[in-house]
Amino acid sequence: MFDKTLAELAGGLAAGDFSSLELTESCLNRIKTQDAAYNSFITVTEELALNQARAADSLRASGKAGIFTGLPMAHKDIFCTQGVRTSCASRMLDNFIAPYDATLIRKFNEAGAVTLGKTNMDEFAMGSSNESSFYGPARNPWDTERVPGGSSGGSAAAIAARLVPAATGTDTGGSIRQPAALCGITGLKPTYGRVSRYGMIAFASSLDQAGPMARTAEDAALMLNVMAGFDPLDSTCVEREVPDYSASLNDSLEGLRIGLPKEYFADNLNPAIAEQVQNAIREFEKLGATVKEISLPNTALAVPAYYIIAPAEASTNLSRFDGVRYGYRCDNPVDLEDLYKRTRGEGFGDEVKRRIMVGTYALSAGYYDAYYRKAQQARRLIQQDFVKALAEVDVIMGPTTPQPAFRIGEKSSDPVQMYMEDIYTLALNLAGLPGMSVPCGQAQGLPVGLQIIGNYFAEAKLLNVAHRFQQATDWHTQAPASIKG
């Protein structure tokens, strides 16, 4: 049962092959017995899951089940979940029992999904390796000495280890796509504004976007059908019709125009990854696509622009963590300043403090124009590159990451080296465009991700392209050797 996709499980539930309770118990059991190796969960919500499973089964018995009713999944521990600790993998929120549900959680609850628990992540989603978690690093099921990527590393690891069929993630600079690539699963970052951010603990407000992580594009479509849509509680959430993402999965790729940005195949790309990506492109040609080289000339600006804008927004988004209304509070503060400084000094980890300081600096008097304003200008140049390119091609393809999964500890002492991990992913967040990562091969026995980028609100097209690829290949079905049945 553990090796089935969401779509297969939905079929099994509908056919009465097993109940949601049986399925949920089986998942919980796998998590209990196997997650020690991966540390992919921060909190397992056993009681909640069993109650939801029972409710789903009785709903099904009364003939009112929807496609998602009774399907088990996990949520990144960045989504506020009422009555459940929502930690953002930080000491700051280690004691925070969320008093409300994020819109995304509410939507999955209403769809009948079963919440197995909250997954590990980089603290406040700041990182590309899951090493900055207060709860220790999650581990890559393909090699537990290696990182699963980040920040949604726990969700990716749990799916790759077949502990859960699917999980939510968030992506601010690659935090869905990069761990998906490193763990050999499928992840989608939707267009900015497609999914509500209400209740999703903010890292960088103009870049953050929630998305599905699963084994297949078909499952990602099922999840996006639940997640996407207007939310009056989020001013940046778009009021726009949501298509049925499952409906167009099998559309033909005949005549699909694929652009390959030459900047994404330059020096720092691992040759084995380049080869796998090229193989995948040939597969698309067999499916009827045409391929041309394109240029995104401002690609080099993405990393520096991102590492101003994201920390700037983060530095003020995280000001609310002050030990007054919720969360960690230092012992015996002598005065107000002591309360603030020790609460925040002790409650935040190293990387979070670093980014708060970078952002504070970039916004401070005398530097605003040179840093923040300049970065916002570069952001527009980057966006215009994509707009121009997407006028000529339907999708852009390239590697998701420059390297396969690296060893735990390998980059954690050098933040700049870590930041280069996201070189191919974070431009999309700056532009607000949707992107996917799908497994497309292996390098040194580790998964390789193909990134597929589409135009604004072209999620259905991305899922269609990914699904057809997965119909023709079996990379997405490969499981780590360590997986036990």
Place this chain on the structure above:
Amino acid sequence: MALERSDVEKIAHLARLQLREDEVEGYTQTLSDILALVDQLQAADTADVEPMAHPLDAVQRLRADVVSEDNQRELLQSVAPAVENGLFLVPKVIE
């Protein structure tokens, strides 16, 4: 741009972050490295480019002026570190 130790201390104060004595050196180094990375931006020609604050060219939606929230004090203060008589307590504020 290389930062001095004193710059880091100033930034940390502005952000209300207590750094341990032995941490300041490390932060001075990594923050300087990051600033060197982002300084690559200075070479970009951005003359006449309109800054982009948001990915979507959208405008603010307006909310009807109707009360939608009721009193949830008990629930919301259940996660507060220090509360008395419905008030959040902090060390004495001196104006």
Place this chain on the structure above:
Amino acid sequence: MEWETVIGLEIHVQLATKTKIFSGSSTAFGAEPNTQACAVDLALPGTLPVFNENALRMAVMFGLAIDAEIGKRSVFERKNYFYPDLPKGYQTTQLAEPVVGRGHVDIERADGSTHRVRIHHAHLEEDAGKSLHEDFHGMTGIDLNRAGTPLIEIVTEPDMRSADEAVAFARTLHSLVTSLGICDGNMAEGSLRFDVNVSVRPKGTETLGTRTETKNLNSFRFMEEAIELEVERQIDVLESGGEIRQETRLYNGDTKVARAMRSKEEANDYRYFPCPDLLPIVIDDAYVEAVRATLPILPAQWKATFVEQYGLSDYDASVLSSNNVQAAYFDQVAKACGDGKLAANWVMGELAKHLNQHDTDIQASPVSAEQLGGLLERIKDNTLSGNIAKKVFEIMWQDGGSADEIIEAKGLKQVTDSGAIEQIVDQVIANNTKQVEQYQAAEPDKRGKMLGFFMGQVMKASGGKANPGAVTGILKQKLDALCD
């Protein structure tokens, strides 16, 4: 040396919306602490702001009322600083692109001349919570009910030259925002708060002196006192060779003492930047014109009408026009009875007295303008004497009803029939022989004064209903006949 005072004001006006600027919490004053502070107001992780349409409409109304440029695109920014009454660690406000641009407010000086105060801009922002300093074991208590209440902050140019001018401006602004209905004007509850920037310079010089800011003055009197005290202090410092330090000061209206604030000594670096959780507010001409169409008649317009149309004095017209509800009420009463001066006397007299005694305002007056107008009509047509009218008013206030209904029910119609009055007069003369003798004995030119006694007796005997004019004539005629 002679000194000149230069004053600029920043005014925080709480907008009279039902809900907060970015959440659906109520803004009603006086609730139990933190019972009107929802997840958004408490800045719970993951919460997001959504902007209140009414706050925008009210800000635009204000802009139109001061003849300002309206920002067709305005942007919320974050002003970052740590303070326990500021839950997010930043205030959402406007800086580079405010909703209201340059405008002006004309004020009237004590000598009747008009002075124009330029408004630099007005922007939308959120209010902070309150710190309560009563002793909680040496701690401060934080109430966030006020956090997120919509404000417009109005910033003037340094166009005032005395405490009097500043207070005149403050009063004019108060009547403007209350007339617009965008603020309840309750200064004791902090609905309108003034920060005064004061500097002095040698008379005849142009360069501005170093200014201080005295924050959060919430009455006109405190404002006047604080300015006068600060001007005096600055002159003292300068004349004894000292320098003015740019600082923020607090004035205590009870002790009449001012001091520099301790908490804001360091130079702040607010790190303003556009709030990424909110998008630019964009409005078009149609929106602005639609708001303009809802503007009520403003105090200056009312006042001009009252002087021209009803012949009121400047003073009466100013008082009646200072508040839009009162102005409209008066206007309706005046139209109904066709006598502006009579209406003004009643609105500023009997009605104001009753409102005051019952601690209510004209909006909640149990006597409507229609009722009062009907009453005054009956004075005009001699159905009622002034005194009886007051009785009718009292009944109206207590039990409601129109003047005609009350007159009918209580039989209060004035007696003008001379036959009936003659009967009463004869009775009074017969019952007061002693006073009649005194009258007869008096010199003819002293008799007029003695008439008052008989008048009083006749009115009393008639239950106040006899027409005083008719009584005087008949009395005089009958008494004088006895003297011949």
